[in-house]
Structures are given as C-alpha cells and as structure tokens.
Amino acid sequence: MPATPAPRLRPPAGDTVAAELARSALAPDGTGGGAQRFRSWFAERLQHVAHRTERIPLEALAGWHTEPGTGNVVHDTGRFFSVEGLDVHVPGAPVERWSQPILCQPEVGILGILAKEFDGVLHFLMQAKFEPGNAGGLQLSPTVQATRSNYTRVHGGRSVRYVEYFRDTAGHQVIADVLQSEQGAWFYRKRNRNMVVKVRGEVPLADDFHWLTLGQLHRLLEQENLVNMDARTVLACLPFAAHGPHPLARLGPAGPGDFPTAVVRSLSAAEGSAHSTTDLVGWITGLRARTEVHTRRAPLDGLPHWHRRDGVVSHDSGRFFDVVGVDVTAGSREVAGWTQPMIEPRGRGVAAFVVRRIDGVLHVLAHARVEPGYVDVVELAPTVQCTPQSLDALPPGARPRLLSAVLDAAPGQVRFAADLSEEGGRFLHAVNRYLVVETEDGEGGVTEGEHHRWMTLHQLDGLLRHSHYVNVQARTLVACLHGLAVPAALPAGGR
Template sequence: MTETTAPTWLPQHDPLATADPDADIHEWLAGWRRRAGMRVDVVPLAGLRGWRQDADTGVLAHGSGRFFRVEGLSVEVPGAAVPRWDQPVLHQPEVGILGLLARRDGDTLRVLVQAKAEPGNQDGHQIAPTVQATRSNWTGVHGGRPVPFLHHFRDPDPRRVLVDVRQSEHGSWFLRKRNRNMVVLTDEDIVPPPGFRWLSLAQLHRLLRHDDLVNMDTRTVLSCLPTELTARAAGPAQDAFTAALRRSCRPGTGSRHRTGELLHWITDVRSRTEVGADRTALRGRAAWHLGEVSLRHDSGLFFEVIGVDVDAEGREVASWSQPMLRPCGQGVVAFLATRLDGVLHVLAHARVEAGFVDVVELAPTVQCTPATLDYLPAAARPPFLDQVLGAPPERVRFRAVLSEEGGRLYRARSSYLVVETDDADLESDQYRWVTLHQVSELLRHSNYVNVSARSLIACLRGLLDAA
C-alpha cells in the first residue's frame, strides 16, 4: 500500500486565510508539502531493508545496532485494573536533541522552526523544532547529510540557554525513552535556509489551535519554556477564563496545594506503586501474533507494528526502511480545568506507564484510546472520560486533533481538549488540582510531567495569544 503524505493540490479558497494573521505561514507550509513530498509504502516486516529479525525471539533491530529495536515487554502492576499484560515496545536508549534556536527582537522572542516531514505524520510536513535528531542521526549512522544548526545545541554557552532538560516520551509505547529539550538564544543574524523560518512565540502559540500543524516535538519544547516568559509575550486577557489562565501562569499566585505538597504526593504515589517491566522476546507473547507482514494483537485493538519504505525529498537521507507502531484508534487527551479564587487549575493524574523511568508522571485528567475500552475491564475506564466527551461546547476551551511523534508512530493522532468545570471536588489519591506555574516549575526537572500533559500545557498557554 502506498500513501503520499504531501497533497498535490490546494483549494482555491482557504477558509483559514480569511482574516487569519498567520495565513502566510499556512501557505509556506502548504508550499513545502507540494514541493518536497514523502512517499510511504506499508510493507511486510520480514522484508525491511537494513533490518533483521532474530529467528528465535522475533526482536527487530537495525543492522548497524543503532537507532531503535522492537522488543517484547512483560508488565506487572499489582492492584491495577489490568494487573498483568504483554506487549511490544520501542526500545531506543539514545537521548535525542529537540532544540529551538531563539533570538530576541525587542520585546519579542522569535524561534527558528522547520517544515519537516515524518513518515508517520498525518499531513506530511508539520512545524518542527530547529533541531530534531537522535544520536544516530548526528553521528552519521544513516550516511546522510549533517543536521543543520546542531552545533548551537551540542556545546552551547550556558548563559544563552533558556531551557535544557531531559523529558520522557509516551511510556505506553517507548521503553524509558528521553529527549533533551532545549531552547538556546543566539545573537547571530541567521537567514533561514530553505525549509526554515523565524516565527514569534505568539505566532507559534496561535498555530497550536490548528489540527496536525505543530508537531509533538515542538509542543514539548514549548511547554518547557518558563511560564512567566510565555505569559509576558501574550496579549491582554479577553475574558474571565483568559484572566484566570494568565494568573495561573504567574509565579506566586494562589494555588490549591503548595508545590512541596505536590512533590510529596508524587513521591508517595511512586513509593506505593509496584511496576515490573521486563524486556522479553516478541515471539510467544500472549494475545500477540507475529507474522511476516505485521505484529498485532488478537483483538485487532491497541496497536500493531508495521513496516514502511520511505522516499523523501529534502531529508538528510532520501530513502530508508523501518518498523513503525500504528495505534488502532484515535486517542483522547484532556484536562479538566476550574477556577479557584480566580486562578485556573487543571486536574492532573498521577499516571503509571510501563515505560517511564520513575514509575509515575503527571498526566492529563484523561488519556486513553476509547476504541480499546470495551475490551478491557470496566474498572479500566478513565473516571472522567464521560464528563469530557459529554461536555457542552461552551465548556470546551480548547480542542484540536494533533499528531503524536511521527518518526516512530504511524498516523498516531489524539483529540486534545481542555474542558472547564465548576466542580472543584474531584480530587482523590490519583488526582490533584495544579496551576500552570506549578507545572512549569516541575518541568525544570526530568520525569515529572508526561508528554501528553506537556502538549496540553503548550496549548493552554497558546490561548493567551488567541486572536
């Protein structure tokens, strides 16, 4: 099966271009989708060029021994709704760099982004960070061209570093995968090469409201920026919700819990939760079938591992093959939000994922794939899912369908929502109300806030720049 991620046409009238201050950015990205397409063929796992499958275990690995592996994972979480299961997992021990190069233009912070196509992206090119690379990429294992602008992030002047923190990726699909999220200032007068463009922070925030436009790697780096910096860049509050959101971003404003209390809560949940996650063979895993074409669950749910052949223009490498994980269904990622004494709080979930480095990270109120829930025990249904899905339109403060990581995940998309509620009595052992400045404080450190929550935090901050 062949899929071309770059469309060959554009409509004569683009509704986004009407009175849209960012219409030229949409046209720039659409132009790259036309000019530099990416063809993706779904192919059998057994025939992937450059990859080998162990005859005994079924584990998939690149012939170089680098990049990543597809292995089995045997998981035990005593006391959970599903206490034991087996699954495939992507194991990539390398720590990559996700870097935004920034410059100050008076009071405006601008960042250098690129139009980057990934084989798993819904619409081919999306807005990516200045640098998005694994160690295998920048050491040239693939034999391709050097990564542009990498030197700004490999050995930066510490005085120019705004953000530098290792953060996790999806712990349900990756085993202990982390990336170095960085924002580095430059005084150089850099003329963007083809495919790159300077955007103001406000522009980038506004673009988060559009489906499949700003990629996951850009969102996670944006979330790590100091919250006072993003709030200062935003325009005036337009309504009571936006005013409460602005207060939530401001350090020192009131909160339901002190940050020290939240740290105690997270540590307590981690200490009380037992998680066993052992790497295993792919062959012989209960309920999973490994064939020459793909690796899939007997139910047809959850996800499957497929193979792809890729031909790409404008990439460091023009052609390659790889396995990818394809989710079976669109996800729902949502924060419930409420105003407490005029300050917006979001309901964070202390969530267990087998691939986390430290057992638990703060997640959105709801994070699930609804299509899989009928297969699971009733107790596995997220407590607030119905409240999110049944929210009246006027209570939905943010909604967009956003792509997940497109380099390893094929057509992985989630509906991202922020739903306001007046019910503040929702806390339990697993849920706490937190402000955005508290989340920002936690994001200065590794392994506290998961990637789905980071995406939503970036989207919430972006509401301050709504046109």
C-alpha cells in the same frame, strides 16, 4: 600565594525571560508579512518536498533483521531502535499483568529550538519537516529533531542543520534544557533533551526553516496536525510562568472574570494555589514509593495474546496497536529513502485536561499515571488519557473515571479542541484529540482522589524544569494552555 578570586555570582534572572516570552506571545505578525507570509512559505514547502510512505511487511525491511530465537526487530548497525517484547506486572492495577511489544531506544536525542530577537521580539526557528507517520505529511518541528544516531550520521547521510548550536551552547543563552520522557506505553525508558537556545549573531536561514513568534505558534497549535509533538514538548518547557505578577497581566488587556485572565493568574506564583508545591511533590513521591511496577524485556515472538502474521504484529483482540513496516521516500531528509518498523495505533486517542477556577485562578486536574516505559514509575498526565476504542478489551476499572465528563462536555465548556499528531518518526498516523474542558468543582464527579490533584500552570511550569514529572501528552496541553493566556482577538493596539 595570591588569593583565589571569589567566583562571580550572577543575579537571578527573575521574570526577565517570562517578560520576553510574554512580548513574543503578544506579537501575532512576526518578522513582516505575518500569517500570510507563513502560509505562503508553508504552501511552497508542501509543493517542494516530495515524500511517500508505503506499508510493507516487516520481513521486507532493508537494513533491519529479525533476531533468531527472539523475533525482535533490530537495525543491522545495532543503533537507532529495536522492537522487543515487554512483560509487565503492576500489582493492584485494573489490569495487573500483560505483555506487549515496545520500542527500545536507549539513545538520548536532541529536540532543540533556536530563539533570536528581531526588532526586540523573540522569534523561534521552526522547521517544515516530513516524518513517515505524520498525518498530512509536513508538520512544524523544532529547529533540530534528531536521535544521536542521526546527528552522528550513522546513516551515512547529510549532517543535521543547526545541531552545532545545541551540542555547544558557549556564547549563547540557554533558556531551557531538560531531559523529558516520551510515550511510556510505547517506548521503554525513552528520553530526549528538550532545549531552547537564544542565539547571538546572524543565523543562516535554510529553505525548510522559518522564524515565528510565540504568538504565531500559539495560534498554529489550534490547527489540526500542524505543530508536531516534538515542537509541542519543547514549547511546554519554556519558562513561561512568573514568580510575581505575570507580565501578560501588564502587557495584554484582559477583562475581569474571563478565561484568559484565569490562565494568566495561573501562571503567577503570587496568585496562590490549592496545594503547595511541596505538598504536590510529596504526593508524587509517595505514589512512586508505594507503587510497584515490574517490567522485564522479553522476546517479541511468543508474547501472550500477540501474533505475527502477514508481516504485521497484532493483538488477538484487534485492539491497541500493530507493529508494521514502512518504505519511505523523503527528498528533504538527511537520507532520501529508508525502511523501518513503526507502531500503528488502533483508533484515535483522547488527552484532556479538566480545569476549574479556584478564587479566579485556573487549576488543572493532573492525573498521576503509571506507564510501563517510564523511568520513574509515575508521571503527571492529562486528567483523561486513553484510546476509547480499546477500552472494550479491558475490565471496567480501566475506564478513566472522568472520560464521560470530557466526551459529553457542552460546547461552552470546551476551551480548546484539536486533533494533533504524535511522534511521526516512530508512530504511523497516531492522533489524539486534545481537549481542555472547564467545569465546576464536584460537577459530574470532578473531584480529587488518590491519583488526581488540582494544580496551577505555575506549578506545572516549575515541575517541567525537572525530568520525568510531566508526561508528553500533558506537555502538549501545557503548551496549548499557554496559548489560551492571550485572547484570540485583542483590541486594536493590544498587541
């Protein structure tokens, strides 16, 4: 018998992708015309895309029904998602038991961004997309942002553009591909496939799509309610860190001691960290093993402290969130009109990373957080993640211990601040104030504890190669911190 040929081994990519991403991060102008070309295109899409979102009673939803006996709100096809009840028991938590409505969407959707080189610089294909819950209407979304029900056309509408690149990646380079969770407080075990695929050959460009460099996207992240949540989570999954010296340290000038330099050093494993990654994974694993979270799906009708009145499901306290119905018109979508239930939060949230420099290397204080909808009990979250308006309805122990340090931070400590919308397909005008606040160790009680650890961006990048380690709010902040690795204004020729 002929000998079986040995498999061909591919050399490790090393920091090649990180170098490509660094070049793209240092390119503010893109494929010609730069920021002005993008602004003109986006303004034209704002005028062209007609959309409307109107609140209606849950009882008036077309294509949905309230299940007899449970009160759960379910799509007539049995697909898309449902609104159900959830009973939660977390022994030892500040609030040990509660019940709430929750979105149940077992399908795994695709959040995918196409990448392509133009003149040697990597660009990313972004979509101007309307979602009914978006603050401001159109936002920049991934190339593909679709549930399985959408891209298999359960709705009977148009096909999802470019989805074929993500359903069959043969012949292309997969830069990122990982299942990630969404909001564990509002979704029950929801996951999406976060993908970045580098294409070869020509890609036909549709009207609602635009190629942007990573540098352009980083600047746009600073604009309120422009880059949507789904785009932010995919950008966070890019392998931007490096094993050796980071390419940005060579390609982009930075002065010693400045904040971008600390961020760049944080992106390099060679610079070291306060804790080893092995120790951090052991810490997370230990918390997962010790923490009990008992959840039971329950009927939406009859949840303690929740009531359905005038077509809305609300908490007796008037806090937390409501479940509402909406009637949607969207000329640019696969279906021109539909109705659906949505979660509408009561108040603006806060999601903040407290950061500090340890021997000149930026570290973020990650919080190992429990949410009832997580697949694996605990995920790394921002240092502070809450809706301050709802805290009055909770015991004092539920108040994040570093909330005051974040809200009372001096302007000179705030390295990033922007109001950014959450997922507009399921949440109505859900907005968080995203912050990066720098502090000194021990200042204002900023220290580690049982549920907090200092970690570098390189370590977060490594954990983002795997599912269910870094939550969706923390992923937004990781994407924003990547943008802070490049000074907003570089000397002439620096880019």
